Amino acid sequence: MLNAADDALAARLPQGVLRDVTPAYLEEPRGRYLGRAGLVAAPRSTDEVAAVVRACAAARVGIVPRGGGTGLVAGQVMPEGPAPLILSLERMTALRAVFPEENVLVAEAGMTLQAARDAAQTAGRLFPLSLASQGTAAIGGCLATNAGGVTALRYGTARALCLGIEAVLPDGSVVHDLKRLRKDNTGYDIRDLLIGAEGSLGIITAASLKLVVPPPNIGTALLQVPGPDAALTLLSLAEGRMAGCVTAFELIGGQGLAFLAEVLPEIRQPLPGAEWSVLVEVGLPEGLPPEAALEGLLVDAMERGLVTDGLIAQSGAQAASFWQLREHIPEANRRIGAIASHDISLPLSEIAGFIRDADKQLAGEGLRINCFGHLGDGNLHYNLFPAPGRSRADYDLRRKALSDRVHSMVIARGGSFSAEHGVGRLKVGDLERWGDPARLAAMRAIKGTLDPLGIMNPGAVLSAPA
Numbered sequence: 001m002l003n004a005a006d007d008a009l010a011a012r013l014p015q016g017v018l019r020d021v022t023p024a025y026l027e028e029p030r031g032r033y034l035g036r037a038g039l040v041a042a043p044r045s046t047d048e049v050a051a052v053v054r055a056c057a058a059a060r061v062g063i064v065p066r067g068g069g070t071g072l073v074a075g076q077v078m079p080e081g082p083a084p085l086i087l088s089l090e091r092m093t094a095l096r097a098v099f100p101e102e103n104v105l106v107a108e109a110g111m112t113l114q115a116a117r118d119a120a121q122t123a124g125r126l127f128p129l130s131l132a133s134q135g136t137a138a139i140g141g142c143l144a145t146n147a148g149g150v151t152a153l154r155y156g157t158a159r160a161l162c163l164g165i166e167a168v169l170p171d172g173s174v175v176h177d178l179k180r181l182r183k184d185n186t187g188y189d190i191r192d193l194l195i196g197a198e199g200s201l202g203i204i205t206a207a208s209l210k211l212v213v214p215p216p217n218i219g220t221a222l223l224q225v226p227g228p229d230a231a232l233t234l235l236s237l238a239e240g241r242m243a244g245c246v247t248a249f250e251l252i253g254g255q256g257l258a259f260l261a262e263v264l265p266e267i268r269q270p271l272p273g274a275e276w277s278v279l280v281e282v283g284l285p286e287g288l289p290p291e292a293a294l295e296g297l298l299v300d301a302m303e304r305g306l307v308t309d310g311l312i313a314q315s316g317a318q319a320a321s322f323w324q325l326r327e328h329i330p331e332a333n334r335r336i337g338a339i340a341s342h343d344i345s346l347p348l349s350e351i352a353g354f355i356r357d358a359d360k361q362l363a364g365e366g367l368r369i370n371c372f373g374h375l376g377d378g379n380l381h382y383n384l385f386p387a388p389g390r391s392r393a394d395y396d397l398r399r400k401a402l403s404d405r406v407h408s409m410v411i412a413r414g415g416s417f418s419a420e421h422g423v424g425r426l427k428v429g430d431l432e433r434w435g436d437p438a439r440l441a442a443m444r445a446i447k448g449t450l451d452p453l454g455i456m457n458p459g460a461v462l463s464a465p466a
């Protein structure tokens, strides 16, 4: 049943864009927030997106853009305030063009990351952004959150992989900037402003994306290391030996393996019980067999005491099983139920000290800590879980204080409280607390100028004015 205001707005929308407000539009992966919505619209074209935005602006109704809904900081769900219109990009999934010789692909924002990767592969190219959520996460969502994932070490985050953008601004105007240029110094970069803005400045409707020639020789190894210090020295050794060809370097903590054994025992563990391990992937040019390159690294690292045991994948299936291990850690975490998750980044040289200090400081708190992540990018997921036999609810009163302690230690070492997931609604308070005041003032000025009515994803990234 629509109320009168939603009814009036619905009447101003393009024919056929409305969808039923089903629970799937109101949920987020961790189940901590339940969104609200007056209407759900799924436009079929950029013009229809613009028409929906103009209608919402006229009716002063907030808009929450939604891609795959896999965001982890509640940017895609609005649990409080006047019920918004959810603008889903689910029907804008077209591949507009591929230019293999230019290494460019142009896709609509609702295309899943997996579909974009598949389209690139069909053209003999690679779109290197890679996340465990890629079957559902959409290109628009990946750009809006500036997603990182497992290959950022080599190829950068989503921002580095975007050449141009088409977007609808809060007044309904359309920015046509789907350029395929690698050089274009023509003033303020609206593309870069919208990337990472989490839908708070406009709606991305399409993007031109940078492709690469896929490295022909992929090698994968799972290596047990004595600790984070050794892992970082190993990273430097690997980068030196592989000359820029390390694609991924993932840290796996022993607690993550224990969680997998507990809730996903079907996932095979090639190095069971390892307190610390790293998953290394290299992509080498023609003529350089990856097994031999990784073998050389393993021998060298063992001689230096950086690796205590290790396996080099001898087949694609074995490499996939290593990755399966890494990619199921978030699911195991979800099943155990975190008290607080921290998506942090640090300068590489601060990481080992941070892990040591944080583990020590939190040792008396009755927690299990699962520390893992994209070590090559300095990006850790430092997540806190209840002790065995206790529930998340037991920690409700301490949750914020625990997170503040973790974030204080990160900030003191020159790190970030949000490495790759964004700010969304979950971390608005953190941004206000830890953000640079001048930068925050500039962000508010940009928001106020582009979105004076405050309709674009209200309360995401920056708190909505009272």
Ligand SMILES: Cc1cc2nc3c(=O)[nH]c(=O)nc-3n(C[C@H](O)[C@H](O)[C@H](O)COP(=O)(O)OP(=O)(O)OC[C@H]3O[C@@H](n4cnc5c(N)ncnc54)[C@H](O)[C@@H]3O)c2cc1C
Pocket: 029, 064, 065, 066, 067, 068, 069, 070, 071, 072, 074, 075, 076, 089, 109, 130, 131, 132, 133, 136, 137, 138, 139, 140, 141, 142, 143, 144, 145, 146, 147, 148, 149, 150, 198, 199, 200, 202, 203, 204, 205, 330, 331, 420, 421, 424, 457, 460
């Ligand atoms: C299992 C799992 C693994 C993950 N691994 C990673 C990882 O390794 N690295 C990483 O960075 N993230 C990871 N994520 C988080 C998430 O997948 C990414 O943030 C992803 O980019 C979100 O894309 P989406 O389409 O699902 O966006 P949504 O969740 O739909 O939206 C996310 C934000 O972007 C906005 N938005 C969505 N579409 C648009 C658009 N077209 N225009 C403007 N704003 C828009 C939304 O309003 C919201 O604020 C993971 C999530 C899960 C569940």
